[in-house]
Amino acid sequence: xxxxxxxxxxxxxxxxxxxxxxxxxxxxxxxxxxxxxxxxxxxxxxxxxxxxxxxxxxxxxxxxxxxxxxxxxxxxxxxxxxxxxxxxxxxxxxxxxxxxxxxxxxxx
Amino acid sequence: xxxxxxxxxxxxxxxxxxxxxxxxxxxxxxxxxxxxxxxxxxxxxxxxxxxxxxxxxxxxxxxxxxxxxxxxxxxxxxxxxxxxxxxxxxxxxxxxxxxxxxxxxxxxxxxxxxxxxx
Numbered sequence: 001x002x003x004x005x006x007x008x009x010x011x012x013x014x015x016x017x018x019x020x021x022x023x024x025x026x027x028x029x030x031x032x033x034x035x036x037x038x039x040x041x042x043x044x045x046x047x048x049x050x051x052x053x054x055x056x057x058x059x060x061x062x063x064x065x066x067x068x069x070x071x072x073x074x075x076x077x078x079x080x081x082x083x084x085x086x087x088x089x090x091x092x093x094x095x096x097x098x099x100x101x102x103x104x105x106x107x108x
Numbered sequence: 109x110x111x112x113x114x115x116x117x118x119x120x121x122x123x124x125x126x127x128x129x130x131x132x133x134x135x136x137x138x139x140x141x142x143x144x145x146x147x148x149x150x151x152x153x154x155x156x157x158x159x160x161x162x163x164x165x166x167x168x169x170x171x172x173x174x175x176x177x178x179x180x181x182x183x184x185x186x187x188x189x190x191x192x193x194x195x196x197x198x199x200x201x202x203x204x205x206x207x208x209x210x211x212x213x214x215x216x217x218x219x220x221x222x223x224x225x226x
Contacts, residue, residue, distance in 0.1 A: 091211035096169035
Protein backbone atom coordinates (compact mmCIF):
# COMPACT_ATOMS: atom_id res chain seq x y z
CA UNK A 1 0.00 0.00 0.00
CA UNK A 2 1.08 3.57 -0.60
CA UNK A 3 1.61 5.38 2.70
CA UNK A 4 0.46 8.98 2.98
CA UNK A 5 2.21 11.00 5.67
CA UNK A 6 0.50 14.25 6.57
CA UNK A 7 2.05 17.10 8.50
CA UNK A 8 1.55 18.70 10.84
CA UNK A 9 -0.90 16.53 12.78
CA UNK A 10 -2.41 19.67 14.23
CA UNK A 11 -1.92 23.39 13.93
CA UNK A 12 -3.26 26.57 15.37
CA UNK A 13 -3.55 29.70 13.24
CA UNK A 14 -5.07 33.16 13.44
CA UNK A 15 -7.86 34.59 11.32
CA UNK A 16 -6.49 36.00 8.08
CA UNK A 17 -3.33 33.91 8.27
CA UNK A 18 -2.07 31.62 5.48
CA UNK A 19 -1.92 27.93 6.35
CA UNK A 20 -0.02 25.12 4.63
CA UNK A 21 -0.62 21.41 5.11
CA UNK A 22 1.74 18.86 3.62
CA UNK A 23 1.22 15.33 2.37
CA UNK A 24 4.09 13.01 1.49
CA UNK A 25 3.47 9.82 -0.47
CA UNK A 26 5.69 6.76 -0.08
CA UNK A 27 6.04 6.61 -3.86
CA UNK A 28 5.23 8.71 -6.90
CA UNK A 29 1.46 9.16 -7.23
CA UNK A 30 1.57 11.28 -10.39
CA UNK A 31 -0.69 14.03 -8.99
CA UNK A 32 -3.52 11.57 -8.24
CA UNK A 33 -4.22 13.34 -4.98
CA UNK A 34 -7.32 14.77 -3.37
CA UNK A 35 -7.86 16.95 -0.32
CA UNK A 36 -10.94 16.78 1.90
CA UNK A 37 -12.25 18.96 4.68
CA UNK A 38 -14.15 17.39 7.56
CA UNK A 39 -15.86 19.67 10.06
CA UNK A 40 -16.70 18.26 13.50
CA UNK A 41 -19.63 15.85 13.34
CA UNK A 42 -19.90 16.12 9.56
CA UNK A 43 -18.92 14.02 6.59
CA UNK A 44 -15.83 14.86 4.53
CA UNK A 45 -16.17 17.32 1.65
CA UNK A 46 -13.96 17.32 -1.44
CA UNK A 47 -11.84 20.44 -1.81
CA UNK A 48 -9.15 19.62 -4.37
CA UNK A 49 -8.65 16.78 -6.86
CA UNK A 50 -5.82 15.95 -9.27
CA UNK A 51 -3.54 17.77 -6.84
CA UNK A 52 -4.52 21.27 -7.92
CA UNK A 53 -8.08 21.33 -9.34
CA UNK A 54 -10.59 23.16 -7.19
CA UNK A 55 -13.91 21.36 -6.70
CA UNK A 56 -16.99 23.34 -7.76
CA UNK A 57 -18.25 25.59 -5.00
CA UNK A 58 -15.05 25.56 -2.95
CA UNK A 59 -13.75 29.04 -2.07
CA UNK A 60 -10.75 30.19 -4.07
CA UNK A 61 -8.71 30.74 -0.90
CA UNK A 62 -8.10 26.97 -1.02
CA UNK A 63 -5.42 25.76 -3.42
CA UNK A 64 -3.41 22.61 -3.98
CA UNK A 65 0.01 22.02 -5.43
CA UNK A 66 2.72 19.44 -5.73
CA UNK A 67 3.95 16.57 -7.84
CA UNK A 68 5.72 13.26 -7.47
CA UNK A 69 5.60 12.38 -3.81
CA UNK A 70 5.14 15.84 -2.24
CA UNK A 71 1.88 17.75 -2.11
CA UNK A 72 0.43 20.64 -0.18
CA UNK A 73 -2.86 22.33 0.59
CA UNK A 74 -2.79 26.08 1.09
CA UNK A 75 -5.49 28.13 2.76
CA UNK A 76 -5.18 31.85 2.22
CA UNK A 77 -6.76 34.35 4.59
CA UNK A 78 -8.02 31.80 7.12
CA UNK A 79 -11.69 32.12 8.04
CA UNK A 80 -13.46 30.81 11.14
CA UNK A 81 -15.44 28.35 9.02
CA UNK A 82 -12.17 26.70 7.95
CA UNK A 83 -11.76 25.10 11.38
CA UNK A 84 -11.80 21.40 10.49
CA UNK A 85 -9.67 18.33 9.97
CA UNK A 86 -8.09 18.02 6.54
CA UNK A 87 -7.23 14.70 4.86
CA UNK A 88 -5.26 13.93 1.75
CA UNK A 89 -5.99 10.82 -0.33
CA UNK A 90 -4.01 9.15 -3.10
CA UNK A 91 -5.83 7.37 -5.90
CA UNK A 92 -2.97 6.40 -8.16
CA UNK A 93 -2.31 2.91 -6.88
CA UNK A 94 -4.93 0.60 -5.42
CA UNK A 95 -6.36 -1.25 -3.78
CA UNK A 96 -6.60 0.49 -1.48
CA UNK A 97 -6.77 4.19 -2.13
CA UNK A 98 -5.12 5.47 1.03
CA UNK A 99 -5.74 8.51 3.18
CA UNK A 100 -3.39 10.56 5.27
CA UNK A 101 -3.95 10.58 9.02
CA UNK A 102 -5.38 14.08 8.98
CA UNK A 103 -4.43 17.57 10.10
CA UNK A 104 -6.58 19.25 12.72
CA UNK A 105 -6.78 22.99 12.16
CA UNK A 106 -7.83 25.22 15.04
CA UNK A 107 -8.04 28.95 15.58
CA UNK A 108 -5.44 30.63 17.71
CA UNK B 109 -29.32 18.34 -5.18
CA UNK B 110 -27.12 15.26 -4.73
CA UNK B 111 -28.22 13.26 -1.74
CA UNK B 112 -26.73 10.06 -0.28
CA UNK B 113 -28.50 8.59 2.73
CA UNK B 114 -27.05 5.62 4.56
CA UNK B 115 -29.13 3.29 6.71
CA UNK B 116 -28.96 -0.06 8.41
CA UNK B 117 -26.44 0.73 11.12
CA UNK B 118 -26.73 0.05 14.83
CA UNK B 119 -25.49 -2.24 17.55
CA UNK B 120 -24.46 -5.73 16.46
CA UNK B 121 -22.85 -8.59 18.35
CA UNK B 122 -19.35 -9.79 17.49
CA UNK B 123 -19.32 -12.44 14.79
CA UNK B 124 -22.66 -11.36 13.34
CA UNK B 125 -23.46 -9.80 9.99
CA UNK B 126 -24.99 -6.50 8.99
CA UNK B 127 -26.04 -4.94 5.69
CA UNK B 128 -25.86 -1.22 5.08
CA UNK B 129 -27.77 0.61 2.39
CA UNK B 130 -27.17 3.93 0.71
CA UNK B 131 -30.06 5.59 -1.13
CA UNK B 132 -28.96 7.99 -3.84
CA UNK B 133 -30.91 10.83 -5.41
CA UNK B 134 -30.33 14.04 -7.32
CA UNK B 135 -27.92 12.62 -9.88
CA UNK B 136 -27.72 9.90 -12.47
CA UNK B 137 -26.77 6.98 -10.22
CA UNK B 138 -26.11 4.73 -13.23
CA UNK B 139 -23.27 6.99 -14.38
CA UNK B 140 -21.26 6.99 -11.17
CA UNK B 141 -18.80 4.75 -9.42
CA UNK B 142 -19.83 4.35 -5.79
CA UNK B 143 -17.82 3.49 -2.74
CA UNK B 144 -17.63 3.05 1.01
CA UNK B 145 -15.28 4.69 3.50
CA UNK B 146 -15.28 4.22 7.25
CA UNK B 147 -14.01 6.18 10.22
CA UNK B 148 -13.45 4.64 13.63
CA UNK B 149 -14.31 6.94 16.57
CA UNK B 150 -11.76 9.74 16.78
CA UNK B 151 -9.68 8.26 13.97
CA UNK B 152 -8.92 8.89 10.31
CA UNK B 153 -10.58 7.71 7.12
CA UNK B 154 -10.26 4.17 5.80
CA UNK B 155 -11.12 3.34 2.18
CA UNK B 156 -13.22 0.15 2.08
CA UNK B 157 -13.89 -0.27 -1.62
CA UNK B 158 -15.73 0.81 -4.71
CA UNK B 159 -17.99 -0.51 -7.47
CA UNK B 160 -18.31 0.69 -11.03
CA UNK B 161 -21.46 1.62 -12.88
CA UNK B 162 -22.52 -1.84 -14.05
CA UNK B 163 -21.00 -3.81 -11.15
CA UNK B 164 -18.44 -5.42 -13.45
CA UNK B 165 -15.55 -4.03 -11.38
CA UNK B 166 -15.49 -4.13 -7.60
CA UNK B 167 -12.33 -3.26 -5.68
CA UNK B 168 -11.72 -3.77 -1.97
CA UNK B 169 -9.03 -2.92 0.48
CA UNK B 170 -7.26 -6.30 0.82
CA UNK B 171 -7.73 -6.65 4.57
CA UNK B 172 -11.53 -6.44 4.22
CA UNK B 173 -12.02 -8.40 1.00
CA UNK B 174 -13.13 -11.60 2.73
CA UNK B 175 -15.51 -9.87 5.16
CA UNK B 176 -17.24 -7.15 3.14
CA UNK B 177 -19.22 -7.28 -0.10
CA UNK B 178 -20.21 -4.21 -2.09
CA UNK B 179 -23.15 -4.32 -4.47
CA UNK B 180 -25.61 -1.97 -6.11
CA UNK B 181 -29.10 -1.93 -7.56
CA UNK B 182 -29.29 0.67 -10.32
CA UNK B 183 -33.06 0.25 -10.64
CA UNK B 184 -33.42 1.28 -6.99
CA UNK B 185 -30.56 3.84 -6.99
CA UNK B 186 -29.13 2.03 -3.99
CA UNK B 187 -25.66 0.97 -2.91
CA UNK B 188 -25.09 -1.81 -0.39
CA UNK B 189 -22.37 -2.98 1.96
CA UNK B 190 -22.74 -6.50 3.33
CA UNK B 191 -20.52 -7.01 6.36
CA UNK B 192 -19.85 -10.37 7.94
CA UNK B 193 -17.83 -11.75 10.86
CA UNK B 194 -17.88 -8.38 12.52
CA UNK B 195 -15.46 -7.56 15.29
CA UNK B 196 -14.87 -4.62 17.59
CA UNK B 197 -12.38 -3.24 15.08
CA UNK B 198 -15.29 -2.69 12.67
CA UNK B 199 -16.93 -0.18 15.01
CA UNK B 200 -17.03 3.00 12.94
CA UNK B 201 -19.08 5.52 11.03
CA UNK B 202 -19.63 4.16 7.53
CA UNK B 203 -19.92 6.64 4.68
CA UNK B 204 -21.09 5.98 1.16
CA UNK B 205 -19.69 8.25 -1.50
CA UNK B 206 -19.87 8.83 -5.22
CA UNK B 207 -17.30 9.48 -7.89
CA UNK B 208 -17.52 10.16 -11.61
CA UNK B 209 -14.30 8.29 -12.16
CA UNK B 210 -12.50 5.86 -9.90
CA UNK B 211 -10.42 7.76 -7.40
CA UNK B 212 -11.56 10.67 -5.33
CA UNK B 213 -15.09 10.95 -3.94
CA UNK B 214 -17.01 14.09 -4.86
CA UNK B 215 -20.15 13.54 -2.78
CA UNK B 216 -20.53 11.86 0.61
CA UNK B 217 -23.46 10.73 2.69
CA UNK B 218 -23.94 11.80 6.29
CA UNK B 219 -22.69 8.45 7.55
CA UNK B 220 -24.19 5.66 9.63
CA UNK B 221 -22.79 4.36 12.91
CA UNK B 222 -22.04 0.68 13.38
CA UNK B 223 -21.15 -0.50 16.88
CA UNK B 224 -19.90 -4.04 17.36
CA UNK B 225 -20.25 -5.07 20.98
CA UNK B 226 -21.72 -7.81 23.10
